[in-house]
Amino acid sequence: MTNAIEMRAVEKSFGNVRIIQDLNLTVAKGERHAIIGPNGAGKSTTFNLISGHITPTSGEIDLNGERISGLRPFEINRRGLSRSFQVTNVFAKMTVWENIRCAVLWATGHRYAFWKNVDSLPEVRRRTAEILEDIHLTHRRDVPAGLLTYAEQRELEIGITIAGGASVIMLDEPTAGMSNTETDRAVALIRRLTEGRTLVIVEHDMSVVFGLADRISVLVYGNIIASGTPEEIRGNPKVKEAYLGEEEH
């Protein structure tokens, strides 16, 4: 079986600064994979590399066995990978309904159509309503996204990410800035919505990481120092030393 994501010897330099060096990461299909690491370790850069936001200086990235390094973000998205953003990144002046609907349009094959009435596309309507129901924002459907509360915007962000039906979902710190109850809600939401899909998540909240992930990779200074199940990571001395800051001597 091919892996959902495979990164081989990926490097990324900005000028002389090498942010990512010899990065090897494998995410199996259907797995919930968390990437953790201290600030500045390159977690977001790794996300940006996979999603095509930036191109690797060298190395290869495959999505479901197909080479995607060097492709543009929308080309990668069309091949079944969708990501969210650390900073809320919605269509602020458009309503909640329209935000989700836009995210559904390409996947339902309507592309750049300028000869169809967007309001009379039954499948688009149905899928949009489903997603809204899934993220519990149906009662807010006509509110401009910019006027939602922070937690609601984060939920909408997740909704936009999953709306296109991508097989690989990448969430960048989905619970950042949330209260404990909001975090619990968000985790339950993520767990439910990514059922049967591959999930890659960057997260600082360790209870979220250890509660959600099947496998965890630890990124330090642009390099994966360990990759394994939560138990393996917990017991890994290298991780303790490098990431948790505990001395092992």
Add this chain to the structure above:
Amino acid sequence: MTELTSRAPTPSDAAPARNIGFYATWAAFILVVVLLPLIFRSGGSHTTFSLIGIAAIFALSYNILLGQTGLLSFGHAVYYGLGGFLAVHGMNAIAAHGLPVPLPFVPLIGGFAGLVFAVVIGWVSTQRAGTVFAMISLGIGELVASSSLILRSFFGGEAGITTNRTDLPALFGWNFGPQIQVYYLIGFWLIISAIAMYALTRTPLGRMCNAVRDNPERVQFIGYDPHVVRYLSFCFAGFFAGIAGALAAINFEIANAAYLGAVQSGIVLFATFIGGVSYFFGPILGAVVVTMLQLELSDVTTVWQLYFGIIFIGIVMYAPGGIASLLMMHRPLIRAGTLPMILPAYLVAIVPTILFACGVILTIEILAAYSQGNAASSTIRLFRIPFEAANPMTWLAAAVLTIGGFLVARMTWRGVTAAWDRAMMAARERGYHA
């Protein structure tokens, strides 16, 4: 929060009422276009309405870029002007070869000319949005405007190229000599274009234009290439600008370098912005206001462009949503029936505001009279009241009106704000939201 929203009418309840209102609005629009020249019967008003119609199509096409896709263009007149030139050449060719093409089809020539040039130029200029797009549009605008003076055989140099619309085959006995027939030709294309451009906003592409406007980065991660969205939007804008340009060519029976230039590009930006970019009908209002200002102000004062600029700055600073937004912000109050709560405050505020405006006008006219060196002999007529520009009493009146009007107006507008908040609160209590 949930309590408040749950009381608001749900979309499914409101849908039938909204549909009736929607079709009623369009029917009213068509009715106005048809009936206006029958109510105002003078030739002068028919000319004015014709110009407004052309400006409205042009401004609506500009708003496909600015309001819908978030592209600020300084060179939209290129497609208007090239549409106009191609239409004139087309008309001359039709007349010369006796082709069976009646005048009402000529705007299509302009439209396709605009489209073709947008297809060619747009691919490069829409690579980026923001400043890059604005600069490229400015550059291309200058390029085309200057080549119009160099390529004389096509553009006719400074004189331009003339045509005669009555040389084309008549349609149902209409030869489009009289202005009213031209008006109805423009009105027909205004209605068709407005409906088409509105329909465009309701398509998948139209929705994605809004998405690209709001957040081009995110669009890439839901499968769309923002460049392609901008490009297609640009092509449509070029097409409808070309139609407007062709109608102008039909109306004036000439196309010249002024059609393509920076001034024309600036005016359409003014009209669209003053009208309001965030509502579909905003640019139509802007086209009405700007065309009227252009026609009327220049008769009344020599410094009409100054007023034009002041109005534009005022809108940008105090009502960035334009006239359309000013009107539409009252909608929840009208629906909730709380509008009467603010009307007294408006009536109170309007008096000192008008006095302040009169003071500003007097000041400007006194300064204009002095700067033109004819202050001693010049008389300013304000609402038919004569003021001697050189008379110190006039200066005093101007100063008192300006300063006093400003201070009192500022106070009364605070009253309006307070009344507004009360009316809005009352509207919210009745379950209506902005």
